[in-house]
Amino acid sequence: MPTYHLPTLPYPYDALEPHFDEETMRIHHTKHHQTYITNLNNLLSDQPTLNTLSVEEVVAKLSHLPAEKRKGVRNHGGGHANHSFFWRNLTPSSTNSTLSGELKVAIESTFGSVDAFQQVFEKAATTVFGSGWAWLILSPEGELRVVTTANQDSPLMGESIAGPGTEGRPILALDVWEHAYYLRYRNVRPDYIKAYWSVVSWDFAAEQFALAKGQLEAAL
Ligand SMILES: [Fe+2]
Secondary structure (H helix, E strand, O other): OOOOOOOOOOOOOOOOOOOOOHHHHHHHHHHHHHHHHHHHHHHHOOOOOOOOOOHHHHHOOHHHOOHHHHHHHHHHHHHHHHHHHHHHOEOOHHHOOOOOHHHHHHHHHHHOOHHHHHHHHHHHHHOOOOOEEEEEEEOOOOOEEEEEEEOOOOHHHOHHHHOOOOOOEEEEEEEOOHHHOHHHHOOOHHHHHHHHHHHEOHHHHHHHHHHHHHHHHHHO
């Protein structure tokens, strides 16, 4: 029995049109994301103590894996965790999701303004070399940070794996692999990044921020 399953999208494939197109959403979800899951299930099929964990727990414990499994689980477990987060991070523009409350206050206090934050995030996402992700995270020190990771690395993996300063709980995520935008935007990644603001779910981000803050406080 496979352990990990493709999560159902919380909206139809065409719900993010015209910003994120239906064909890309369908292929991205049913082909790319499914492939990460299939490969992860194969990698962990002989690891009964690990394959009962959530994928987020698995990617946070890469050092507990047998050495020969780590690279594969980093790529495919990361792919499953990151895409599972990404789908929920999006919402049809008709839902009028707006940034408000504590997350808005924290973004303004960290970056100066919401516009300034968006510029920092867009620049980070634009300058990821090759395939990767842009994130807004809550760091272990309780600071909001914009960071990027390569390939399918996640801020949950810790900075010894994903890179200095990247460790934290995801609040926002943007997939900047070409498979996320090439059909509609071709090579023009900055236009895809701008379109993200029309379909981002600030409600989901606010939930993640509250959860992340709660976990940090519980750990004190
Ligand atoms: Fe992707």
